[in-house]
Amino acid sequence: MQPETNLPKSTAPFPQLFSGMLALSIALVGSAYLAGNALRSLRSNDVLTVIGSSTRPIRADFVIWRSSISSQQTTLPLAYQELKRYNARVRTYLKSKNIPDDAITVSAIETQPIPETNSNGMQTGRNIAYRLVQRFEIRSKDVDGTSAIAQSSTDLINEGIPFTSDPAEYLYTQLSQLRVEMISEATKDAKARGEAIVNVSGSRLGTIRKAETDVFQITARYSTEVSNSGSYNTSSIDKDIRAVVAITFAVE
Structure with missing residues (x-):
């Protein structure tokens, strides 16, 4: 069986604003400014773009x-x-x-x-x-x-x-299904963060207007390494895989 090694690419260019989002961790939704003035200014028919992420530990199953x-x-x-x-x-x-x-x-x-x-x-x-x-x-x-x-x-x-x-090169061959699951988890994370933002302003998170996925990052366990083109660590048996999405919600 030929191991699957190609990393998924975004269907559309990931917004430049979010290219460093893994390291920033969305700045965790929160400066004091966002928690105060900006959140209170959200109005009906506004949109809100939030970064969501999902990380899982994996272990190489092919060498x-x-x-x-x-x-x-x-x-x-x-x-x-x-x-x-x-x-x-x-x-x-x-x-x-x-x-x-x-x-x-x-x-x-x-x-x-x-x-x-x-x-x-x-x-x-x-x-x-x-x-x-x-x-x-x-x-x-x-x-x-x-x-x-x-x-x-x-x-x-x-x-x-x-x-x-x-x-030796250590690979993980079960990426296809895992990608789907992790994008779902990252989307739920984005929704939870978005709700935390709009609840402060008294608004409600609406439907998804736009969704974009960043490239996957497969790194050595606990590594903070990221690459704009995606990374695939083959030198470590134990790895982490990260999925990141940018979701734009309507605000009601």
Whole structure:
């Protein structure tokens, strides 16, 4: 199953006024001015735009871990034979860690000639060596198990194998339904805040005149990071997802 990684975009540009709303938290509905003069001035047929938000903790349910091996020798056959031995050792190691074969993708071998240069730094047209690289990619629902294997893969380096491990990418694949639920929660939050405002003025919150959604923010747990284009943290297993809406209500 291909994990869903695309963040939703707004159907319309989010108002510039609210681009920093996550950090401002709407300034929580409230300066003394809003609580006083501004609220008393609300009249029938006015409109009120309020920011609502919803935050939920989520945990990655899919992991992608990439790594590679390399060999550099004076001839291609020597480099290939060495890389072949490294490949066999890595596969044995992964099998010992209960990684199934169908979770592993192995790339074609990349060949990188190493050119000879003279004393002036100019290439002579000859190759003095060849460097071969082969890459591994593991995709798994076993987030904790794969993460532990990635961290312990230094065992291969201790054996003298030129093994390079990339940071694992942690994804959450159940975003579609969660987005809908969180937009609903954010809308209810906006309504509650709007009612708190108009009740002070003796008015009543009416129907929704306009609704806009900002991009979702998926960040490391408890992070205050935000991005105008949306963020999707893949370096942390435990994350927070935030949805924000701007709702314009009629005031009656």
